[in-house]
Amino acid sequence: MNPFAPARDFLDLTLQGLTPQQAAWHTPALQAQWLGHGLLQLTPLAANSQQEQILLSTGIHGNETAPIEILNSIVNDLLAGTLPLACRILVVLGNIPAMQSGKRFVDYDMNRLFDGAHAKQPDASEARRAVALEQAASAFFATAPAGAPRRHYDLHTAIRGSVFERFAIYPFIHQRPHNREQLAWLRAADVDTVLLHSKPAATYSYYTSERCGADAFTLELGKARPFGQNDLTRFTGIEHALRELLSGQRQPAANPDISGIRLFKAKYDIIKHSGEFVLHLADDVENFTALPHGMTIAEDVEVRYVADGGEERILFPNPKVGVGLRAGIVIEPASLD
Structure with a gap:
């Protein structure tokens, strides 16, 4: 039985703006709950209270389609039972109107609207969606068993090329230590470059890190291309790592090795002060x-x-941003204390 009929699958249902006939159903191995458009929670029937609680988000920018296709493939296999599920997950497809139109955003960049920043753009459709995604994340982690590890991987592709093709942004974590085991997992996923952010940001991963206590990362996994035009063989590292993680096949390292990771930190933002x-x-x-x-x-x-x-190196250069916004980040090498 296809729970998303007449749509093909979760992604197709979401893009068509349809509602499943049932909001909750079971397979022999898991419980599925459709929590709203682009929101799907999957819980293994044989749940372990100390297993990781994982939020997987993508499509925060609607034209970054490769991670959307990869995550949809994983969901299909979990529901079909061809990939076992060992941990509770929440799958989030972010900016649905932008996904439908093949645009980065419709009114405003959604990844600048989290952690309350949506209040500054009340007329933007992305602001309302950012509120809903904050609420979904908070509700998901609020029902996590006490002591269970909390993770959030926000999957993106970049609008420009990169000297280092795949990289992660580790949100500013205030007084918490950086999680070396998670950095080792990123390296195993072929993400070998990490920016350690030095101040709060209005991103989804900062919100879940600061407000939900999750180990959270924004993952930039390649170049943004339209649906159906992605070479998914370039994403095998992250797809394999996610499948291994979700199915419980990965054993955390007791002494994680992060020697193969390039670490950078933000030195300062380049701000566009005027039209000049x-x-x-x-x-x-x-x-x-x-x-x-x-x-x-x-x-x-x-x-x-x-x-x-x-x-120094440049990250996210964009002279076309509005006045008062960041037009780039100057970064420099970093190390963990």
Whole structure:
């Protein structure tokens, strides 16, 4: 029986804006609950109270389709019973109207609207969705067994190329230590570069990290392309790691080895202060491009950003953002304490 009929599967149901005939159902191995458009919770019938509680989100930007296709394939296999489920998961498909139209967003970048930032953009459709996704995450983790590990992997692809194709953003975690075991898991998933964020942000992963106590990461896994045009063989590392994790086949390392990971930290944001802002980088400059010492990176009215030291790199350069917003991040090498 197809619980999503007449749609093919969870993704098709979501893109068509349909509602399943039943909001809850069982397979021989798991319980499924449709919690709303783009929200599906799966719980193994033989649940272990100390097993990880995992939120898997994607489509926060609607044109980043490869992770959406991968996550949908995993959900299909879990429901079919061809992939066993060993932990409770919440699957989130984020910006549905943007997914339907093949756009990054409709009114406003959703990943700048979490942790209360949605109140500043009350007319944006993404603001209302951000509220719903915050509530879904909070409810999911609030019902997690005491002491069970909490994880959130927010899966993205980037709008530009990258010197290091796959990388993670580790949200600012205030006084908590960085989780070395999770960094080792990222390395096993072929994510070998990590930015350690140095301040709070309005991202989904920061929200779940700070408000829900999750080990949370924004994962940039390649280049954004339309549905059906992705070379999914380039994503085998993260797909294999997720399947292994969800099926309980992975054993956490007692002494995690993170020697193969490049670590960076944010040094400062490049802010677009006015319409006179100029970014002195090529339109197709890649993320993590090195910035030679003394180079003028950008300039604005009464402000110049100049590279210093020879070890800096650029991340997320975008001169087209609105005035007052971040037009890029200058980063530098980092290490864990």
